Amino acid sequence: MNSKAADRIATGVFVAIAITIVTILAGLFFYIFVNGFKHISLEFLTSPSSNVRAGGGIRDQLFNSFYILFITMLITVPIGIGGGVYMAEYAKPGKVTDLIRTCIEVLSSLPSIVIGMFGLLIFVNTTGWGYTILGGALALTIFNLPTMVRTTEDAIRAVPRDLKEASLALGVTHWHTIKTIILPAAFPSVLTGAILAAGRVFGEAAALLFTAGLSTPRLDYTNWNPFSEQSPLNIFRPAETLAVHIWSVNTQGLIPDVNEVASGSSAVLVLSVLIFNLLARWIGSLIHKRATATK
Amino acid sequence: MEKLLPAKDRLLKSKRSRLDGEFRGKLIVILCAVIMISATIAITIFLGTKGMQSFTKNGISIIEFLTSTNWNPTDKASPMYGVLPFIFGSFAVTFLAALIAAPLGIGGAIFMTEIAPSWGRKILQPIVELLVGIPSVVYGFIGLTVLVPFIRENVGGLGFSLLSGMIVLAVMILPTITTIATDAMSSLPNHLREGSYALGATRWQTIRKVLVPAAMPSLLTAIILGMARAFGEALAVQMVIGNVRNLPSSILDASATLTTIITLNMGHTTYGSVENNTLWSMGLILLIMSFAFILLIRYLSSRRKLR
């Protein structure tokens, strides 16, 4: 009887824990969206931010976030896929492979502030670039690379072995088999993983504080020359992203409408990450369906 | 196709066959692997040497740096560089956060795998994944606007405190712990459960005496990974912890951690100055701790394999 009672109490506790977790998430989302959506308007999204006055928007921050994300993925995806292919297809068990695995583990567990400091040391000071989009993107690459490598490796390992054997048995080289058979088959999972990683990169701030900086020069969105100082496309200009903006308005606190700007930005940020997540799932299932539908 | 050629020319390796796409392809992917190795080594070496400069170049004693509680780098007459309060702060928020998040995370994992394996997982799993997706600055911002005033009005103190820091971090590391703990619990072989139930044990007895002990190394790994994340987290903590340079005497006191001091001061100290160099030394401590966490996890996983 006693143990029965204990069992019932324990079950109650576990249910309570589950409810707590659900409540935390529901509370967070409720707070973010209810508070945030009040402040989101077309004007908020399309006007530049202000350093001192109220009523600033997040146009440049939003653009910077997407642009840095784009540059980061442009660097990360090829290297990450290459690394994943190496680990899944070429790495032989041994010391070198163990070393690479350790490196991936180290890189993936580094605090993002430490990666930011490394970025400051190399991409800002040593190169003499100062705070730049490229420096930020390279720091985020270090942050993102381990995820991309692991995703690719797992995706390739999930491709049926007999497809690879079939291609090799036709007298096709390993590399050509990887390009034409293995990677296409692994593509849905790699894409899903890349989009999920993109969501993580999009919200990252600590690695960018000291690499891409806390300011954005006055941008002229009609100037598409990537070498011009005022062009939004210039990768050698400082760029404050949305996530960094939330932090900087709160800590520097110079504008009177900190709360409004931060709430609105948070909602936009979380919404974007949410869209990345849903997109990843949707694309994943879509491609999965198309690949199997003809069966 | 080319059967007219003698077998030797068709089938033996030649310069031409070695220079085909295979070689180039392999070179490309090896290069990618080399990039990862060199990034890791570069980070270790550059942050290592830069972090040692305050001891080698500026002559600060390592012992004093690590054990003194006096942090006053701006004092013109006798600047003091003791970072013990920040080390303490980092460890304190990390352990306190784990203290809250571990029972919740493991409890959630047990709920998903043992109490309601079918629908519980369907509901909790996406929720946990959504929690992972919330950027840390957003956690910090909500902590700042909701948690800090709440603590100030209902519990006491300024609101900016160890308590706020630990709660924010606990929520942040909850998904990490829950995910790994869930994997650990669900990979336990079913015969453990069946054997225990067959002996007439209740579900709680089975969980407490059989399942949790069996999954213990993995559960510890989950907690350590959560702690590693908490230890390195910068912005969210910085926004709620208050950032004072004294050792806190209660959890309602404001405090600071290594990451928050780096975050705050890196931007407005001159690169190369003594104060700036001490920040890099703090960064080196973070790096070393991150290696330590990896070693700890490896130790746990080697114990898991021995079973």
Next chain:
Amino acid sequence: MLTAIKERTNVELPFQTTSVFQPETILAVKNLEIFYGEKRAVNGISLDIEKNTVTALIGPSGCGKSTFLRSINRMNDLIPGAKAIGEIIYEDLNILSEDINVVALRKEIGMVFQKPNPFPKSIYENITHGLKFAGIKKKSKLDEIVEESLRKAALWDEVKDRLHKSALSLSGGQQQRLCIARTIAMKPTVILLDEPSSALDPISNAKVEDLIVDLKKEYSIIIVTHNMQQASRISDKTAFFLSGDLIEYDSTETIFTNPSVKKTEEYISGRFG
């Protein structure tokens, strides 16, 4: 008992090596040993595979017949720790040698696997995959080879209207014949078949068997099978393997009606295996 068998095969060795250079031989296997790490899977076998014949490899699971088959086009290279010692002579070259360009070798010695494994692409692309890599780029030439190989694989009439549909939409038997067709498209000399019909229904199986008999006019075929009837129906020569040893190798008729080793008879009549 087993030692007696071993002695017997050893005694026969000289005869087999003398026959290596007869014109009919396409592959001459000499003292082939295959290891997986420390474990020996094939214990020094010797035999000659004849040109334009169907050679069946039979024996219980784990007897080394598939391992042997996979060594002929070096597919065992994919298995970490696998090592082959000895010789397999093809066109005066030992194909186990380090100097062999494995990619070129596999064009001439093709392989069809147990489970149909078409690429998740169109029927047409399944056949052109290897050809394009081999340097054939011209559309008309590709079209020609696709039709030719599908005809040879007795699949053309079934698929000619949907060449650009996914190969995965075909039935299991059609998929396996497609796999044979894409192997034929490479114009190999030898085709290795690893239990090609074990995953198929009886009707598909019959079609594949007919096809194999048909193909021996142009190719030398080595087939691993668990199915005694299949071996007796389609093969000209049969090799019986047991625990990594080649127990008996003779014409299929002899093996099935008048085997000289008792173990062979026991296996054929279904007493073990």
